[in-house]
Amino acid sequence: MSVFEDISAIFKGYWTTFSQMLEKPVTIQYPEQRREVRPRFRGRHVLKRYDNGLERCIGCALCAAACPSQAIFVEAAENTDEERYSPGERYARVYEINMSRCIFCGYCADACPTQAIVLEHDYELAFTDRRQMIFTKEMLLDPVPPGGQPTPQRTPGGVDLPAVPQAVVKRP
């Protein structure tokens, strides 16, 4: 390599450095500034409700079966007309996600027949204790929407509420 090429390489290096000094900084002053995530970003899970406040989750455990990390634990119980949490026969009495296992693949949301479990945009998942990484149903459940009722609800007897409530079937 000639002396000329050496000098040219040095100036090329300087130019790279100086050209970057003219660029706008890319640093985000988190947490004061937050960057919008992409629409399909998969963050912390949420358990959804219907507009009337009933829980979408019917305790079927398909999400737990689909989870490759075995991060979900579901224990179902029976609904009654006096104490109804969700449409259909059963609801999730216990629903837990171990966030230390979760790989945010979204398979649970894909497997859910009622679109109850959804991965939303919250990515602030920092913990100081492993026990804090177990998200319970109470932590995951969406608030009751305006005009809805909290669960459990009292529902009229003699009416079957399908698990996926497109229609209400009257018993004869």
Ligand code: SF4
């Ligand atoms: S996102 Fe994936 S790893 Fe996490 S709970 Fe759902 S299925 Fe399991």
Ligand code: SF4
């Ligand atoms: S979240 Fe969906 S798939 Fe999981 S138990 Fe509830 S209804 Fe079934």
